[in-house]
Amino acid sequence: MRAVVIYESMFGDNQQVARAIAAGLIEAGVAAEAIEVGTAPTALGSDVDLLVVGSPNHAWSMPRPNTRESAEAKADTPLVSQGIGVREWLGSASLTPGLPTVAYDTRGSHPKAVVAMDHASKSIEKGLAKLGGTRLVPAEHFRVAGMEGPLEPGEAERAHAWGVTLAGLLTGRPGRSQA
Template sequence: MGVVVVYESMYGNTHQIARAIGLGLTEAHCPAEVFSVEAARERGIRPDDVLVVGAPTHVHGLSRDSTRKAAAKEAPKNELEMDPAAQGPAVREWLASLGKTTGKAAAFDTRIKAPALFTGRASHTIAKALRRHGFELLAEPESFLVTSTNQLMPEEEARARQWGADLAAKILSIQP
C-alpha cells in the first residue's frame, strides 16, 4: 500500500502544504510520495494506493481554466510567483479521469482565512469526487489557510504536518 499526495498549486501554497502532509505521513512511519497532478498522471494510480488530494480554493470550489488564467494574470500585479506545476493539468480534470475503485483517500485545500461560507472549500468538492469514484474517506476534508495576499498563515505547515501524521495513524490501523 502506497500513499500518494497529489496537489494542484498556483502560487505554491498548496504545494507547500502537500509537502508538509507528506512529511507528516512519512515521519509517522507511513511513507508518502508527493506529486503534482501532471506527475501523478505520469505515475498512474495503483489499486492499493491511498490518495491524499489537494487544491487551492477558487471561487468557492475547484479551479477552472478561467480561474487559473486569472490567477496567472494577477500574479505579477501582486508580486507572486507561479508554482512550477501551475501550468500543468488541474485536479478537477484529473479526478474526472479516475475510474471506479474501492480505495482509501483524504482531501485538503488551501483557502483565504475567512468563514468557509464566504470562501467555499475545494476540499469538499474533491471529497465528493473521490466518493463518486468509490474511495472511502479516512478523514473529514481539511482546509489550510492563507492570507488575503496569498501567503500561508503562520503554523499552517506545522498543522499540515500533524494532519499527515494523524492520517498515517488511520492508514496504519487499517493495514492487514
C-alpha cells in the same frame, strides 16, 4: 503502507501543504510522496493505500481554466500547476475500489461561518467518492494570509501533524507529530 498526495497549486501554498502532509505521513512510517497534479498518474497502482487530494479554492470551488488564467495574471513568477488541475484529474482518474481517500484545500482567512460552508474540498470529496474511493476522514482546510499566500502562521505545522494523524488512522498506530 504507501500514500500519494496529489496537489494543484498556483503560487506554491498548496504545494507547501502537500509536502508537509507527505512529511508527516513519512514521519509516522508511511512511504509518501507529494505529486503535482499535472504529472500525477491517472491510474494509481494497487500498492497505494491512501490517496490525499488537494487544491486551492477558486471562486468557491476547484480551479477552472478561467480562474487559473486570473491567477496567472496576478502572479509575478510562473504558476506551480501549469497543466491540468484537480478538477480535470478527477474527471479521468481511476482508483482501486474502496481506496481510502482524503481531501483538503487552501483558502483565504474567512470568518468561521464562511469556512464552515466548505468549498473546493467538498467537490474533491464528491469526485473521489464517484471514483469509488472511501473517505477516511472529513476534509481539512488550510488558510493563506492573502491571495498569493503565504500560509498563515502554524498552517504548515498543522498540515504536517495532519499527515501524522492520517498515517495513524491508516496503520492503526496513532502517532505524535514531532513538528
